[in-house]
Amino acid sequence: METIQLDILTISGAILLIATFGVIARRGFMDWLNAYRLQSVVLSAVTAIVGYVTGIWEIYIAAALTLVIKSLVIPKVLTYVTRSLEIEFKTETNPYLSLRASIIVSALLVAMSYFLSQQIPFKSDPVVNVYLPVSMAQFFLGLFALVNRRTALSQVVGLLIIENGLFLFTLVLTHGVSLIIEIGIFADILVGIVISSILLFRMSRTFDSLDVDKLENLRDD
């Protein structure tokens, strides 16, 4: 029983990492959304597992909220607001680091997060041991996606990954903060997505592009 549980922990952590890599290794916005959706489904499963291991019922509610908001509502909202954008705005054609280099860099980032999480002296709790490096890796990969990409849309996706990583981080370290705070965070993300999508829309209208470098260009009108 004990080993099977540990296996489930490690394998769900591995699947989370794979889903995060799906965002790094693809170019199209729809691919990122699908990877994010998969990541959120696994994240809610992981939340439920943490709830089962710790036996706190509030975590199950957080898992259900994750499933509904992150894997259904946010992708729906993002597809809805981006449906009128041109297709070339939705693909990352020219990141700062090429795709293959960024894949290797993100593998190194994962290695670094495993190394870092071993430096932090924690009591040997299997949940912390397994998920802490995964959450840090998610954080780093999201940050990397954020700084490496030019279009604003993919930066939104990077932000969402960072948020997922932070959610997992707090979950495994504190075994779930109180439910009110969780709900507040979820509402925060939703509002953030809506605001950023309005910004995206106005950016595409004003600048005819979602490339954030072009925001620095001076205009004389």
Added chain:
Amino acid sequence: MPSSPEIILGIIQALILMALSPLVTGIMRKTKARTQKRVGFSIFQPYYDMIKLVRKDEVVSDQSSWIFRCTPWVNFATIGTATFFIPVFLSHSPFGLVGDLILVIGLFGLARFFTMLAGLDVSSTFGGIGSSREMMTSALLEPALFLAIFVVALTYGGTNLSTLVEAASNSPLLPHPQLIFAAIAMFVIILGETGRLPFGNHATHLELTMMHEAMVLEYSGKSLALMDWSQSIKQIILFTLIANIFVPWGISSSISAVPLGLGLLAFMIKISIFAVSIAFLESSIAKWRLFRIPDLISVAIASSLIGLVLYYL
């Protein structure tokens, strides 16, 4: 020293691999045809093709040297030798005493080297592009393959295939997490090594899509039959490796009739499922641009790297 029934079983395993390899190619072609709403050839068509090719005369360019003529035989000999080290339905191969996974990869490398030389030897432009493409992908694929193999070898302790497969068949139902990453890497690498669709297309002889086909374009008759057969054997070896290392269920570890029969049955089922799913995958994706292929291989490398990290956790 292995006993004589073990040696006989080892030879039978190698012969089964050689005999079944065109069938796997046939199954994959049939599946691809059915998914494209064609009837397709019979799954035994590769055998008929081979018999027909053996009966035909050969045409050899007068520009070619001995390399062109001996390459089919070198190919067949190296890849045929590799079959002896592969556990098929018995988890320990008696010839594992003399060679391990590294030797198998080395034999593949030798075969590929001679194929590339033969592509250049006839001094046709097609052979040249085929060889240069093959050199580019193989230079990237081999480190990725070695990384993936290191993950597996570290997990199960040793590069000897019998040790690997035996340890894999004794491990619990859920694999180690690093093996998931190694399996992803191996899957991508196998698609590349066998020239399957994101890398190259077997079905056409277009300049854009050829890789392996471009190198063997000048062959005819018996030589072509040998080249095709060796390519099929290489494919079935790689499929067997990934099946027996990552899903070793049903493989027999004792030399008695019932487990051996079950092992053979499980092997055939696993290989056919694998072949059919690869054929489905091939039908659902398009060929990637040649210079995007390193992206895919870097996914394999990154995946094996993460596997290594997880192992040392």
